[in-house]
Amino acid sequence: MVSWVIFPMFLVTVHLAKIVRSHTHSCPQVSNIPVQSGFDFNRFAGGHKWNLVLYNKIMPIEGLEMPVDKSDVAFLFSRNASDAQVVSIEGRVSLAPSLAFCLDITGAINNPPEHPAKLRQTYYNPITKKMFSFNFWILHTDYKNLAVVYDCEKTMTDGTCSPGNIYLWTLSRGTNHTVVEKAKIKELGDTVCMDVSSLRQVKHNSTCPTA
Incomplete structure (x- = not known):
């Protein structure tokens, strides 16, 4: 199912700085970044959606003339009739x-x-009429209320991720993280050279019209 409905809306946005730690010897090679051990897709799916809570930036969408500014989306992971792993994304994405x-x-x-924790999602882009993909590595999840997701879209010659191509997102079954979860997020952010204090928080107040 593909449905992209574009409509005007009034936005007052404060653009937060997105700071990536300077690339030094402490930044790991992408191939060496640890992900969730023993990842269980069925437990992760769990029959419930994962809401985006924190993010540094949104993956560019080819064919759009404006950059993506904000994203208030949820992911629902499941298996289809052929038992293949699938994911649905629903919500509002704002353009500046x-x-x-x-x-x-x-x-x-x-x-x-x-x-198994190194997921790669592939979708059909109705604007370009082409498929597009991106990595969705599960760095950590407790399967209940926290998942920390990483993507690197461009590696440098030394094997580390190009600073402008690091993506870090956090997901929750709810809409916020606990103090303990925030500490875990910071710990993981440090391992991938991301200053999590610069992450933007989704307000979860943007609804889309229902059919």
Whole structure:
């Protein structure tokens, strides 16, 4: 299912700085970044959605003339009739400065058996009429209320991630994180050279019209 509805909306946005720690010897090679051990997709799916809570930036969408500014979306992981892993994304994505669209798409998931937490999501882009993919590595999850997700879209010659191509998102079954969860997020952010104090928080006050 693919549904992208674009409509005007009034936005007053304070653009927060997104700071990535300077690349030094402490930044790991992407291939060495640890992910969730013994990741269980069925437990992760759990029949309930995961809401985006914190993020540094949103993946660019090819074909849009404006950059993505804010994202208030939820992920629902499941298996289809063929038992393949799939994911649906629903919610509102805002464009700077005065447009937004409601997103409702379903994509396929691929992950290598030796690294089941290294998900790669693939979707059909109705704007370009092409498929697009991105990594969705589960650095950590408790399966109940916290998941920390990482993506690197461009590695440098030394194997570390290019600072402008690091993506870090946190997910919750609810809409916030506990103090303990925030401490875990900071710990994980440090391991991938991300200053989590610069992450933007989703307010979860943007609804999309229902059919």
